[in-house]
Amino acid sequence: MLVCTGGDCKKRGAKDIRKALKDEIRSEGILSEVRVDAVDCLGLCKHGPNIIVYDGADPKGTWYTGLDEDEAREVVGQHLKQGEPVERLAAGRRARKARK
Numbered sequence: 358m359l360v361c362t363g364g365d366c367k368k369r370g371a372k373d374i375r376k377a378l379k380d381e382i383r384s385e386g387i388l389s390e391v392r393v394d395a396v397d398c399l400g401l402c403k404h405g406p407n408i409i410v411y412d413g414a415d416p417k418g419t420w421y422t423g424l425d426e427d428e429a430r431e432v433v434g435q436h437l438k439q440g441e442p443v444e445r446l447a448a449g450r451r452a453r454k455a456r457k
Contacts, residue, residue: 366405420448
């Protein structure tokens with residue numbers, strides 16, 4: 358999993374999102390199965406905080422944009438734990454509105 362921690366995402370709470378992800382991964386008992394890496398920029402700055410989940414099903418990964426902490430935890434529980442992307446939160450499936 359890649360978590361954008363660049364300027365715009367950082368301003369929108371990327372640090373808290375990353376912490377929520379790591380805490381939930383630990384809580385779900387899948388810490389040894391998941392790697393969470395911070396990256397400088399994923400290129401969708403106006404839609405952050407952004408993450409990409411690579412699970413082997415899609416080489417492009419599943420992009421999640423504009424997540425809050427609760428949504429990040431949902432991604433862990435459903436996508437990482439159960440292997441099912443959270444369709445309503447995936448970037449290609451939900452309307453993206455630029456966040457300020």
